Amino acid sequence: MNLPEQVTIYEVGARDGLQNEKTAIPVEVKAEFIGRLADAGLTAIEATSFVHPKWVPQLADADELMAELERRPGVNYPVLVPNERGMGRALAAGVGEIAIFASATEAFARKNLNRSMDEQYAMFEPVVSRALAEGMRVRVYLSMAFGDPWEGDVPIPQAVAAGKRLLEMGCYQLSLGDTIGVGTAGHVQELIAAFGDPSALAVHFHDTYGQALANTLAALQAGVTTVDASAGGLGGCPYAKSATGNLATEDLVWMLDGLGIRHGVSLDSLVETSTWMAGHLGRPSPSRVVTARSNS
Numbered sequence: 460m461n462l463p464e465q466v467t468i469y470e471v472g473a474r475d476g477l478q479n480e481k482t483a484i485p486v487e488v489k490a491e492f493i494g495r496l497a498d499a500g501l502t503a504i505e506a507t508s509f510v511h512p513k514w515v516p517q518l519a520d521a522d523e524l525m526a527e528l529e530r531r532p533g534v535n536y537p538v539l540v541p542n543e544r545g546m547g548r549a550l551a552a553g554v555g556e557i558a559i560f561a562s563a564t565e566a567f568a569r570k571n572l573n574r575s576m577d578e579q580y581a582m583f584e585p586v587v588s589r590a591l592a593e594g595m596r597v598r599v600y601l602s603m604a605f606g607d608p609w610e611g612d613v614p615i616p617q618a619v620a621a622g623k624r625l626l627e628m629g630c631y632q633l634s635l636g637d638t639i640g641v642g643t644a645g646h647v648q649e650l651i652a653a654f655g656d657p658s659a660l661a662v663h664f665h666d667t668y669g670q671a672l673a674n675t676l677a678a679l680q681a682g683v684t685t686v687d688a689s690a691g692g693l694g695g696c697p698y699a700k701s702a703t704g705n706l707a708t709e710d711l712v713w714m715l716d717g718l719g720i721r722h723g724v725s726l727d728s729l730v731e732t733s734t735w736m737a738g739h740l741g742r743p744s745p746s747r748v749v750t751a752r753s754n755s
């Protein structure tokens with residue numbers, strides 16, 4: 460099937476998951492959530508965002524969370540940073556890795572960043588330079604890489620041009636975001652192939668149309684070895700109403716286990732954590748695997 464032997468799971472539940480939940484989650488619960496995710500074996504756990512607190516009130520406690528967070532050896536806790544103001548906050552919080560987040564479309568750049576696409580690059584450049592000078596690694600997301608609620612299908616050359624420009628800034632990895640979950644497996648393979656070399660690519664699927672796992676398998680076959688997922692399938696984007704939760708980490712782990720692909724994460728611990736978190740959120744987890752395990 461042309462699959463990798465090992466996959467890195469990049470966990471986004473505490474950031475992408477919680478940024479869109481209506482229930483306010485106390486900072487100590489977030490810290491415990493992240494601690495439990497590390498206990499489950501995850502080694503890349505996106506913790507929060509240093510964005511404008513008015514834009515994403517759910518993550519307004521980012522400074523406090525990073526002060527409280529117990530860092531485990533061998534685990535990275537990247538945070539989203541949009542601009543120099545956010546970078547200053549991240550540095551003060553002792554962050555070791557950041558992620559910037561760009562848009563493949565003009566419409567979403569405006570909605571999510573209050574910038575045109577050209578202005579987004581201008582905003583990110585000094586952030587990346589500063590981070591690299593501080594010895595940090597920088598990841599970059601490309602949102603709306605497949606489709607956009609305002610602009611429709613995103614042409615592959617448009618997504619590739621934006622992605623390459625961002626990688627050229629010095630980012631170590633580009634995560635292709637299907638922010639509203641409209642992509643399908645053939646599109647995924649075509650987009651990855653259009654980049655030429657998949658080694659710096661990751662995939663970030665939202666499960667709006669139920670395609671996230673199929674798209675992940677397609678991406679693995681196309682040579683991608685880092686997959687973003689959200690414990691319990693939490694998530695969405697507050698500036699794209701049609702975005703639902705991400706691919707659930709449990710569903711990903713179930714598929715990888717079935718394929719014999721190594722990932723280092725305990726399914727039982729994850730299910731326990733997502734069930735515990737669902738209690739705090741006051742709603743059941745949308746993950747099929749969490750649901751199946753809870754009923755068995």
Ligand code: HMG
Pocket residue numbers: 475478508509510511512514515539541542544545546548560571572573600601602603635636637638663665695696697698
């Ligand atoms: P803006 O209003 O244009 O900001 O927002 P500004 O640069 O004009 O600054 C206005 C004021 O905000 C200033 O204060 C700044 O200091 C302050 P004043 O001088 O007026 O007193 N400010 C800040 N304060 C704290 N932290 C900051 C910060 N920046 C400015 N970082 C901005 C521009 C980028 C800040 C805003 O649009 C923003 O915060 N956007 C973030 C939106 C967001 O977080 N969306 C969700 C994440 S993206 C996503 O979910 C997709 C993804 O999962 C991948 C996928 O699924 O595709 C990653």
Ligand code: MG
Pocket residue numbers: 475636638663665695696705
């Ligand atoms: Mg997302």
